[in-house]
Amino acid sequence: MTDSTKYLQALEEFILLGKSAPGAAAVANIQKCISSPNCFVFAELLELPNVQALVNDAEHKKWVEALKLFAYGSYMDYKQQKSAASDSLPDLTDLQLTKLKQLSLITIASTEPHRLTYPSLQSLLDIPTTRLLEDLIISAVYASLLDAKLDTANQRVEVSSxxxxxxxxxxxxxxxxxxxxxSASCSSVLTEIEAQIASIQASAVAQRKEQLAYEKLVEEKRKTAEKDGSKGKRVMDHSDNTGFGLGEDEMDLDDGPFDDQGGARKSRKGGNKMFSRKR
Structure with a gap:
């Protein structure tokens, strides 16, 4: 069960009574409602015809004004109005004042968070001691009105919600x-985000095209290099270590055409050619 549901259920009994309680009975119902420790919403009770009818009664209309303060006002508003016209609002009991101060903590945290210091809160809510202020804040936390921590060292109240x-x-x-x-701000931010996404996608597509073109060019160069390399191969048969080939009819001679006695030297392949030396 959420806190809002719990508060509405607590208000339900006062709404049922308010539908059938005019005049003084409606006033008594309001007094019980603003004193209840579990009831922290009041708009539906305020809207009831029997409650709205009290506005036309000089004696009872101040309780309608008090109910408005509990619905969406604060203890600071109560002090100001009572100071301006003491009979404009009823005198509240200590229990009712404590509850109004609890509700005022919500208003201060929501609208003036910079005033969540011990000295400021004590002044706004007319709380004489630090101990009583801490007790009030703790009671508001237990009533699920605040999610807060007390920073006693720095004399501050840290409210998260x-x-x-x-x-x-x-x-x-x-x-x-x-x-x-x-909503307009969110739409503007979404438009900017969509534009950035489109730009990033376009850049990614362009980079991919460049990468594919580069890979294609590299592949073409590789194929051309392989083709040119196969054409430039040099095939040599019967080659010696110097790379010069020797034909079958070529002769392999020793130091010269003559032997040690001056005679003609035959070829190693058995040729019949003779060389003579002039004397």
Whole structure:
């Protein structure tokens, strides 16, 4: 069960009573609701006809204003309005004031996070001691109103998330404008991302084409080199170590055409040619 569902279930009994409780009974129902330790949303109760009818009653309309503060106001608003006109709001009990301060922590964390220091919170919420402030914050954490840690060394409250509160009628247009601005920003970012992706893909295709063209050129050069190399081979038969071939009719002579006695030397192949020496 989510926190929002839990809060709505806690409110359900007060909605059922509010539908059939006019006048003073409606006021009593509001008082019980804002005192309940488990109820932290109030918009549906505020919208009931019996509650809205209290606006026309001078004696009871201040409880409608009090319910509005619990729905989307704060303890700071309560102090300001009471200071401006003491009879504009009822005097709240200590239990009701504590609950309003718990809800105010959500508002401060959401709208003015820079004020989440011990001195600032003590001043805003009229809390005299650090111990009482820490007790209030811990109670809000246990009620699932805040996800927070106390930094006692630096006298700060580190809030990572908060529960949602009821939306005031005048805030709806602001929320719509904020959501439209966020949507436009997201669309702009998506357009930029798509353009970058298209550019990267085009670059990859171009690089691939260049790589294929290069590989094709290398392959053509290799084939041409192999073809030219086979044509340039030199085949030599019956060659000696010098590379000059000797025919079958060529003679292999020793030092000269004469022997030691001056006679003619025969060829090693048995030829009959003779050489004579003049005397």
């Amino acid at each position: 908060t529960a949602g509160r009821d939306v005031a009628p005048g805030d709806i247009s602001n929320m719509i404008a904020a959501l439209e601005g966020w």
